[in-house]
Amino acid sequence: MATKHALALLSLVLVTVWSWKFRGGLAWNTDKKGLIFNWHPILMVFSFVFLYGEAIVVYRFYGGSKAVKKTVHLSMLGLASILAVIGVWAAFRFHNESTPPIPNLYSLHSWLGLATLGGFFTQWLVGFVTFFYPGGAPQQRSYVLPWHVFFGLFLYALSIATAQLGILEKLTFLQTGKTIPRFGGEATLANLLGVVLAG
Amino acid sequence: MATKHALALLSLVLVTVWSWKFRGGLAWNTDKKGLIFNWHPILMVFSFVFLYGEAIVVYRFYGGSKAVKKTVHLSMLGLASILAVIGVWAAFRFHNESTPPIPNLYSLHSWLGLATLGGFFTQWLVGFVTFFYPGGAPQQRSYVLPWHVFFGLFLYALSIATAQLGILEKLTFLQTGKTIPRFGGEATLANLLGVVLAG
Ligand code: HEM
Ligand code: HEM
Ligand code: HEM
Ligand code: HEM
Ligand SMILES: O=C1O[C@H]([C@@H](O)CO)C(O)=C1O
Numbered sequence: 001m002a003t004k005h006a007l008a009l010l011s012l013v014l015v016t017v018w019s020w021k022f023r024g025g026l027a028w029n030t031d032k033k034g035l036i037f038n039w040h041p042i043l044m045v046f047s048f049v050f051l052y053g054e055a056i057v058v059y060r061f062y063g064g065s066k067a068v069k070k071t072v073h074l075s076m077l078g079l080a081s082i083l084a085v086i087g088v089w090a091a092f093r094f095h096n097e098s099t100p101p102i103p104n105l106y107s108l109h110s111w112l113g114l115a116t117l118g119g120f121f122t123q124w125l126v127g128f129v130t131f132f133y134p135g136g137a138p139q140q141r142s143y144v145l146p147w148h149v150f151f152g153l154f155l156y157a158l159s160i161a162t163a164q165l166g167i168l169e170k171l172t173f174l175q176t177g178k179t180i181p182r183f184g185g186e187a188t189l190a191n192l193l194g195v196v197l198a199g
Numbered sequence: 200m201a202t203k204h205a206l207a208l209l210s211l212v213l214v215t216v217w218s219w220k221f222r223g224g225l226a227w228n229t230d231k232k233g234l235i236f237n238w239h240p241i242l243m244v245f246s247f248v249f250l251y252g253e254a255i256v257v258y259r260f261y262g263g264s265k266a267v268k269k270t271v272h273l274s275m276l277g278l279a280s281i282l283a284v285i286g287v288w289a290a291f292r293f294h295n296e297s298t299p300p301i302p303n304l305y306s307l308h309s310w311l312g313l314a315t316l317g318g319f320f321t322q323w324l325v326g327f328v329t330f331f332y333p334g335g336a337p338q339q340r341s342y343v344l345p346w347h348v349f350f351g352l353f354l355y356a357l358s359i360a361t362a363q364l365g366i367l368e369k370l371t372f373l374q375t376g377k378t379i380p381r382f383g384g385e386a387t388l389a390n391l392l393g394v395v396l397a398g
């Protein structure tokens with residue numbers, strides 16, 4: 001468990017170093033559209049890997065009353081939803097504002113990304129109305145719970161796989177475009193990030 | 200469950216159509232090194248997605264005695280190991296025999312691929328000596344079993360993610376090299392394969 005938290009933190013560090021040090025940092029209003037894109041990996045790893053991963057172990061691995069843990073669980077996942085939307089928005093802005101514009105939603109990464117996003121919102125809403133407000137009858141809750149856990153873990157795996165696909169895609173663009181070499185500091189860092197996400 | 204089998208079969212059909220109809224088919228002794236590569240996706244999906252997926256549900260979803268199911272489980276996974284080695288060999292041959300040669304093991308796909316392969320062999324050997332021959336003492340078996348199930352499912356998820364990374368990488372090479380367009384029959388087929396693997 002300590003390992004899990006450590007890997008989650010490490011993935012945050014690695015994605016930040018990648019975007020900041022190698023890809024030139026972050027900006028929202030800029031002519032360098034690549035700097036807008038850089039929000040995408042950072043926000044997605046923070047929301048859909050880090051916050052997601054920490055929120056689903058809250059019930060098991062932290063102290064406190066059930067009511068508090070429930071609020072923490074739903075709030076962290078609500079925050080994750082919002083940051084994920086901003087993160088995906090950054091990717092779309094990068095595509096639309098590039099000259100010439102880059103088409104949207106052509107890749108396996110983007111398809112699975114949208115599926116993850118849609119599944120996540122649905123999961124949050126169903127969780128909210130069933131377990132929080134207005135809250136279902138006891139037999140409804142106990143019927144939904146195993147599905148909630150199953151889909152929650154399935155979407156987590158999908159989210160990790162999507163993030164790995166994004167890393168590979170970004171790196172492949174840079175490498176086939178000869179912006180960076182196949183072997184080198186940046187490639188090793190990004191591949192390492194992908195390996196850490198698998199852990 | 201019927202859905203699971205149907206998706207497994209569909210992934211086989213899709214990867215075959217992709218390699219055969221769009222990528223020009225299969226060959227082992229040829230100057231067209233791309234035809235050697237084409238064994239890679241077909242063999243990997245057949246071994247590490249199809250056979251793997253069917254072998255791990257044998258205990259639950261087929262009739263027959265425990266001893267028979269055990270033999271089927273270990274044989275299917277043994278066959279999967281052999282075919283996976285040939286499939287990875289095909290990818291290495293493609294790299295080494297291309298002019299100029301393409302370097303090996305630079306990508307996240309190949310790193311996770313090797314990790315999957317290594318994990319799989321280890322899992323098979325530990326499974327074999329613990330549950331088949333010579334076979335551990337009962338308390339040894341019951342200690343190993345939950346780890347066997349956990350790693351078996353973890354490696355399955357890793358294997359699926361690796362296959363999706365391979366699909367994205369191949370498609371990205373073809374698209375950035377302008378061999379095929381971003382939107383079109385081949386891209387849709389390959390992305391669909393990636394989505395089906397997630398199911
Ligand atoms: C689970 C987390 C993630 C989700 C849900 C996600 C989702 C998306 C979506 C929906 C798009 C399409 C944008 C458009 O078509 O305009 C996209 C694009 C992109 N993402 Fe991600 N992403 C995630 C993580 C990452 C990470 C960690 C990277 C690493 C660099 C990344 C790299 C890219 C790249 C290079 C593109 C542009 C190319 C393309 O459209 O496939 N993504 N992402
Ligand atoms: C996308 C959003 C969500 C995801 C991915 C998610 C995921 C999960 C997962 C994986 C578990 C199992 C945790 C464990 O086994 O320890 C879980 C448990 C639970 N979740 Fe969620 N959840 C989400 C939203 C919500 C919301 C909005 C609520 C509303 C309160 C909620 C209430 C619960 C409850 C009551 C449990 C059971 C805790 C227990 O008794 O062990 N979830 N969730
Ligand atoms: C779980 C299944 C898979 C495993 C374990 C796996 C493993 C590997 C390995 C170890 C390599 C490195 C070869 C070298 O460096 O010479 C490789 C290369 C490659 N594989 Fe796969 N593969 C899998 C599935 C797929 C699939 C389904 C595709 C779809 C087309 C694919 C596409 C590629 C491509 C394009 C390369 C060459 C580029 C690179 O080295 O990353 N792979 N694979
Ligand atoms: C890479 C190879 C292997 C993988 C990925 C693997 C995976 C799995 C998985 C996921 C399960 C859980 C199935 C379920 O819950 O229904 C399982 C069960 C089992 N496996 Fe394997 N396995 C492998 C090799 C072996 C070998 C070589 C043996 C030797 C006989 C073996 C013996 C067993 C046994 C006895 C069970 C428990 C069946 C039961 O009582 O439910 N496995 N395996
Ligand atoms: O050999 C075996 O070991 C496990 C179990 O007995 C461990 O407790 C099992 O199901 C077998 O067939």
